[in-house]
Amino acid sequence: MxxxxxxxxxxxxxxxxxxxxxxxxxxAATGTTLMGLxxxxxxxxxxxxxxxxxxxxxxxxxxxxxxxxxxxxxxxSGDQVRHRLS
Numbered sequence: 001m002x003x004x005x006x007x008x009x010x011x012x013x014x015x016x017x018x019x020x021x022x023x024x025x026x027x028a029a030t031g032t033t034l035m036g037l038x039x040x041x042x043x044x045x046x047x048x049x050x051x052x053x054x055x056x057x058x059x060x061x062x063x064x065x066x067x068x069x070x071x072x073x074x075x076x077s078g079d080q081v082r083h084r085l086s
Contacts, residue, residue: 023042027035027049034045051068058064065071072083 020042023046024035027042027045030049032045032049034040034048035042037045040048052064055064058067062071075082075084
């Protein structure tokens, strides 16, 4: 049973490697520089491109941050000043 599980893991790892290569090639074809950002791999970059769509629909960085839910929102109370993400 252990040998079968190891074989399954090896197959899954090989498939993951092939998918990452395919995504990397597809991302390169788009001309995006997202893969150059630290911590952003092929699947994250592809998902970001899919979710954002046409970046020109955001006139500014602030509009993009607001539209993507990454703009900080004031969550202060009394003397305690803090912000949170949408």
